[in-house]
Amino acid sequence: MTAVLDLPSTREEAWRWADLGALSAAAALAPVAAPAHEFLDLPGARLLFVDGVLDEARSQLHRVELTDLPTSDHALGRRAAGKGWRLSLDARAAADPVQVVHVATGRENHLPAHIHLGDDAVAQVVETFVGAGWQNRHLSVTLGKGARLMRSVRLLQPAGFVSLREEADVGAAASLVAVFLGAGGQGSRIDARLTLGDGAFGDYGGALLTAGEQRQECAVRVNHAQPDGSSRQLWRAVAADRSQASLAAAVEVARHAQKTDGEQSLRGLLLHRTATVNLKPELEIFADDVKCAHGATVGELDARALFYMESRGIPRARAQALLTRAFVNDALERIGDETTRAAFEADADAWLEASLSRRERSVGSTAPRAVEILPGAEPTQLGPLGAAEGEG
Amino acid sequence: MLRIENLHAEIDGKEILKGLTLEVNAGEVHAIMGPNGAGKSTLGYVLGGRPGYEVTAGSVTFNGPEGPCDLLEKEPHERAAAGLFLGFQYPVEIPGVSNVQFLRESLNAQRAGRDEKPLSGAEFLKLARAQADALGLAQDMLKRPVNVGFSGGEKKRNEMVQMGIIDPAFAILDETDSGLDIDALRIVGDGINRIMRRPDKAVLLITHYQRLLDYVKPDRVHVLADGRITRSGGAELAHQLEREGYAEVVA
Numbered sequence: 339m340t341a342v343l344d345l346p347s348t349r350e351e352a353w354r355w356a357d358l359g360a361l362s363a364a365a366a367l368a369p370v371a372a373p374a375h376e377f378l379d380l381p382g383a384r385l386l387f388v389d390g391v392l393d394e395a396r397s398q399l400h401r402v403e404l405t406d407l408p409t410s411d412h413a414l415g416r417r418a419a420g421k422g423w424r425l426s427l428d429a430r431a432a433a434d435p436v437q438v439v440h441v442a443t444g445r446e447n448h449l450p451a452h453i454h455l456g457d458d459a460v461a462q463v464v465e466t467f468v469g470a471g472w473q474n475r476h477l478s479v480t481l482g483k484g485a486r487l488m489r490s491v492r493l494l495q496p497a498g499f500v501s502l503r504e505e506a507d508v509g510a511a512a513s514l515v516a517v518f519l520g521a522g523g524q525g526s527r528i529d530a531r532l533t534l535g536d537g538a539f540g541d542y543g544g545a546l547l548t549a550g551e552q553r554q555e556c557a558v559r560v561n562h563a564q565p566d567g568s569s570r571q572l573w574r575a576v577a578a579d580r581s582q583a584s585l586a587a588a589v590e591v592a593r594h595a596q597k598t599d600g601e602q603s604l605r606g607l608l609l610h611r612t613a614t615v616n617l618k619p620e621l622e623i624f625a626d627d628v629k630c631a632h633g634a635t636v637g638e639l640d641a642r643a644l645f646y647m648e649s650r651g652i653p654r655a656r657a658q659a660l661l662t663r664a665f666v667n668d669a670l671e672r673i674g675d676e677t678t679r680a681a682f683e684a685d686a687d688a689w690l691e692a693s694l695s696r697r698e699r700s701v702g703s704t705a706p707r708a709v710e711i712l713p714g715a716e717p718t719q720l721g722p723l724g725a726a727e728g729e730g
Numbered sequence: 731m732l733r734i735e736n737l738h739a740e741i742d743g744k745e746i747l748k749g750l751t752l753e754v755n756a757g758e759v760h761a762i763m764g765p766n767g768a769g770k771s772t773l774g775y776v777l778g779g780r781p782g783y784e785v786t787a788g789s790v791t792f793n794g795p796e797g798p799c800d801l802l803e804k805e806p807h808e809r810a811a812a813g814l815f816l817g818f819q820y821p822v823e824i825p826g827v828s829n830v831q832f833l834r835e836s837l838n839a840q841r842a843g844r845d846e847k848p849l850s851g852a853e854f855l856k857l858a859r860a861q862a863d864a865l866g867l868a869q870d871m872l873k874r875p876v877n878v879g880f881s882g883g884e885k886k887r888n889e890m891v892q893m894g895i896i897d898p899a900f901a902i903l904d905e906t907d908s909g910l911d912i913d914a915l916r917i918v919g920d921g922i923n924r925i926m927r928r929p930d931k932a933v934l935l936i937t938h939y940q941r942l943l944d945y946v947k948p949d950r951v952h953v954l955a956d957g958r959i960t961r962s963g964g965a966e967l968a969h970q971l972e973r974e975g976y977a978e979v980v981a
């Protein structure tokens with residue numbers, strides 16, 4: 339049965355690229371057996387949620403607790419209200435990594451989470467989504483003064499949809515780094531809002547790899563509410579077949595948030611000319627003494643580099659994989675922990691291998707459909723090598 | 731070793747090579763000189779198999795270590811595995827792929843094509859370091875992304891380091907001398923002699939100036955003008971061209 343969803347219309351700007359139809363379709367997927375999933379070889383807490391319910395026998399909570407959590411009134415986030423997981427660290431505490439694996443066996447499931455780090459506390463969280471169905475998550479993060487949180491999130495569901503709504507309050511001189519990898523077959527929406535305090539650092543980015551008819555998107559807003567903060571939003575999209583990847587990243591700088599340093603780098607790579615990448619870097623600056631740079635480009639693999647590599651003996655498919663991997667690597671190299679980074683890189687490699695071997699078999703192409711949107715501009719049709727860089 | 735017969739090739743429907751015939755025997759170095767736009771780089775690209783360069787007539791037979799083959803039938807990477815090396819006039823920058831990774835992939839792909847086992851990381855590094863040293867390329871440039879931020883001269887040295895590592899049977903070197911100062915020219919010239927001067931190898935040296943030929947003595951010199959070889963001679967032809975210009979000599 340298809341759930342009736344009360345969600346915003348794609349006529350609303352913040353939802354224009356959302357694949358809302360895929361949500362109901364994902365929720366209507368027939369149940370599948372729970373896929374096996376291995377945790378990474380890291381110490382610390384291991385949480386296994388099957389259809390949003392903790393599998394206690396196969397979990398170790400350590401400092402994590404299960405409790406009722408409120409959510410915001412966000413259209414997706416509010417659906418996740420109820421019992422969820424919470425990591426709360428006192429000042430100066432440092433926890434072993436927390437791993438969360440979200441398994442879906444079909445239908446839909448919703449789960450809230452809260453991470454609170456006291457002043458100067460340090461934590462690392464790795465999340466993995468597998469299975470099928472619609473998984474919806476709400477996360478709220480509060481970081482005390484000087485606290486540091488590193489998150490790595492990978493979406494590896496073969497089918498279905500993952501929607502994430504994240505709201506973070508990053509305290510003075512605190513640091514929040516989040517890296518997302520969409521390397522499954524599911525649709526996705528990564529929807530986040532960060533508010534940065536005095537001298538805080540926020541880094542939200544990742545790589546969305548899409549194939550087939552799949553659609554994935556991020557919609558991230560970073561709000562510099564106080565002076566001296568810096569933010570990085572580095573996203574890479576690789577789109578094959580008739581898929582669509584959309585990257586929307588906004589920086590807001592409040593009137594008194596002087597000396598803000600904001601950087602956005604949004605880049606799309608089309609493996610097929612039937613694929614689409616949408617880019618929307620947005621700057622809303624009300625302070626006058628700020629440094630905000632943004633770059634947005636969509637292109638194909640560099641034909642000159644491909645021939646150069648082939649002329650040295652590297653077969654074409656391998657050369658394509660190496661170049662695509664280099665393209666994605668900018669986003670993944672921000673993962674600090676080596677074990678986690680290696681696992682994410684292996685997921686990206688597996689995706690590339692599968693989609694590039696498929697690419698070799700396909701022939702012919704139609705006109706490019708790369709659409710790029712720049713601040714204040716209407717969508718423009720760009721050639722495959724169309725590019726635009728800007729400073730704001 | 732390489733026999734090109736009546737080669738016609740076009741780019742975007744425009745004929746650039748218009749019946750080019752040339753034969754290079756094993757153990758020889760041939761120089762190709764000619765005015766800008768004559769089709770010298772096009773010849774290199776056609777032999778390398780660059781997409782977009784369409785051969786409309788003629789043949790190219792390559793007799794490398796694996797025996798004679800129709801070069802034009804092979805994919806670009808298969809031509810490399812058969813022993814052909816193309817030194818680029820404008821080496822390409824590849825952000826995000828290190829020189830070491832690029833070269834190790836290249837060499838091992840070629841070895842796989844010849845049913846040889848891949849070199850280990852340590853074996854490869856030893857080989858790469860020795861070649862970089864021989865060509866005066868700083869070791870740290872091996873770790874940097876391919877050609878990114880390299881000066882013109884460093885890019886050309888890097889081409890020669892690649893040639894040293896790959897150890898091809900036949901090299902086509904397209905203006906490897908451009909962008910080099912006089913010391914670098916000598917080092918690169920010595921490199922070409924060291925790597926390629928062997929009875930079972932041969933070189934096609936595309937150059938604009940006579941000066942590289944002081945270091946790498948050619949057995950034959952050809953003038954390429956308007957898509958054809960219009961004149962051939964010994965090493966002295968290069969000096970004559972330098973003195974009198976192409977217009978005089980070719981006319």
Ligand SMILES: Nc1ncnc2c1ncn2[C@@H]1O[C@H](COP(=O)(O)OP(=O)(O)O)[C@@H](O)[C@H]1O
Nearest residue numbers: 741742744746765766767768769770771772773
């Ligand atoms: N991609 C291209 N499209 C169209 N014409 C080209 C292209 N590349 C080269 N040409 C033309 O082919 C001719 C030969 O060029 P090239 O082989 O680079 O000459 P050379 O190396 O002898 O200076 C020139 O007239 C050049 O303008």
Ligand SMILES: [Mg+2]
Nearest residue numbers: 770771772819
């Ligand atoms: Mg040229």
